[in-house]
Amino acid sequence: MKAKLCFLLLCSVCLTLSTGAQQLPKRHVKKANEQTQEWRYEIEPVNVGTPGSVVVKVWSFSKKPEVAAEQARKNAIHGVIFKGIPAKDRIPGKKPLVETPVETGFFEHFFAEGGDYARYVTLTTNGAIAAGDVLKTSKKEYKVGIVATVAYNELRQYLESKGVVRKLDAGF
Amino acid sequence: MPDFNPYDHKKNTEQMKKLIVTALLILLAFAIFAQAKKPTIMVVPSDVWCNANGYMTTFDNQGVVEKLPDYNTALLEDANLNLAISKLGEMMAERGFPLKDLGASLRSLRTQAAEESVTLSSDGDALAESPLDRLKRVANADIWMQLTYTLNRVGPKRSLTFNIQGIDAYTNKQIAAASGTGPQSFSVEIPVLLEEAVLAHIDNFNNQLQAYFDDLFTNGREVSLLCRRWSGSDVNFESEFDGEELGFLIEDWVAEATVEGRFSTVEASENRMVFEQVRIPLQNANGRALDTRTWANDLRRYLQKFNIDAKLSTKGLGQAIITIGGK
Numbered sequence: 001m002k003a004k005l006c007f008l009l010l011c012s013v014c015l016t017l018s019t020g021a022q023q024l025p026k027r028h029v030k031k032a033n034e035q036t037q038e039w040r041y042e043i044e045p046v047n048v049g050t051p052g053s054v055v056v057k058v059w060s061f062s063k064k065p066e067v068a069a070e071q072a073r074k075n076a077i078h079g080v081i082f083k084g085i086p087a088k089d090r091i092p093g094k095k096p097l098v099e100t101p102v103e104t105g106f107f108e109h110f111f112a113e114g115g116d117y118a119r120y121v122t123l124t125t126n127g128a129i130a131a132g133d134v135l136k137t138s139k140k141e142y143k144v145g146i147v148a149t150v151a152y153n154e155l156r157q158y159l160e161s162k163g164v165v166r167k168l169d170a171g172f
Numbered sequence: 173m174p175d176f177n178p179y180d181h182k183k184n185t186e187q188m189k190k191l192i193v194t195a196l197l198i199l200l201a202f203a204i205f206a207q208a209k210k211p212t213i214m215v216v217p218s219d220v221w222c223n224a225n226g227y228m229t230t231f232d233n234q235g236v237v238e239k240l241p242d243y244n245t246a247l248l249e250d251a252n253l254n255l256a257i258s259k260l261g262e263m264m265a266e267r268g269f270p271l272k273d274l275g276a277s278l279r280s281l282r283t284q285a286a287e288e289s290v291t292l293s294s295d296g297d298a299l300a301e302s303p304l305d306r307l308k309r310v311a312n313a314d315i316w317m318q319l320t321y322t323l324n325r326v327g328p329k330r331s332l333t334f335n336i337q338g339i340d341a342y343t344n345k346q347i348a349a350a351s352g353t354g355p356q357s358f359s360v361e362i363p364v365l366l367e368e369a370v371l372a373h374i375d376n377f378n379n380q381l382q383a384y385f386d387d388l389f390t391n392g393r394e395v396s397l398l399c400r401r402w403s404g405s406d407v408n409f410e411s412e413f414d415g416e417e418l419g420f421l422i423e424d425w426v427a428e429a430t431v432e433g434r435f436s437t438v439e440a441s442e443n444r445m446v447f448e449q450v451r452i453p454l455q456n457a458n459g460r461a462l463d464t465r466t467w468a469n470d471l472r473r474y475l476q477k478f479n480i481d482a483k484l485s486t487k488g489l490g491q492a493i494i495t496i497g498g499k
Contacts, residue, residue, distance in 0.1 A: 048372045166382070171385065
């Protein structure tokens, strides 16, 4: 009987730990979101990509490497929309899709947890981080590089349909 | 016409409401349809590309041998050129600008010329065509996208240098451009390099095109106007009408008919007036799309007020020529 109880207790502890491991600490996620808003991430092109998409490497910062890795998806979209992609080697850069900030609250919903932004980004290596792409920048912070594919044309069309980005043929 | 009874206030109010709604609907329809004409865009291989790849024809221009690009042969023989043009077309159509096809336009011109050469009236008359008409019968577009690409080889490595220039056919000014050399590769085929180059550069090109369209909507389309006179004309640009010289009257008209009076008078003499950087609105007061010819036709009509006959002709899409003193 006692052994059975111990076994059940152990099982429940294991279950709690495993589900807890999947959920990222909320305060770190909040901090990561703040850093996105403060432009504290780096974005660079990796290659040209297939028609309508861009492949970028996003460097995010966090105390927890897994939080930084998760935030990479949001940062990739944020970068394409607001920051633009700088040119690198022989790959030309891209201007940001939105050059003047919109004050309608649209992007608060767009970038919320489970927001529409996630529809337009895929982590190319399924989220796996290459050996050289986790850098410890200080005692309490990691800089993590993740390669992501952004569905550039679909994202632009979505923003056009929401009136955030003007169509090229608008006015004609 | 509805019956009007001055004592039936209820009925009158109803009729007034109907009239207001109808007027609003008409205004709304004007607002919806009052849109500028969408510019046509066509991709052509640049003269440099045609020359480098041997697609040029030569002709004797009064003793001087001149070279002209031979688009027909280039389109017929170069599969990579066709690929680049169709890829650019695909990307532009996705942005709401389906391209005018060069090959189809040239074919259409050939068919038209062949048809017209055998068209006769019942009296056996051929179609009237002046040498000027023949000269003007070329493929037209509002914006030309001139394409150049060069394959570079360094030992076994290959790379592609790509250049697209957007030329405004009205002013011949470069309005957008994107260029660069792609990454080096040992094994990638030329069509793949070409496709990559198009994908890499088209967004930057379109950003500049957007800036050009913004300028067009704000400041109007840039054209030029040349006014001249037939030698036998009694009237010149220094002739006075209502106490003012004709040249100044024309200048005042141009100032009125341009967006915020934007134009510059480059030349003004008794025989000739040249206006450049003339910014004409995209639509007239009726909401009709305006081009250089329609715009300059209003000047021709204005001159009729002073009993001056004038001939209106155009050169390309962006230059209007008014010749006073007859047709």
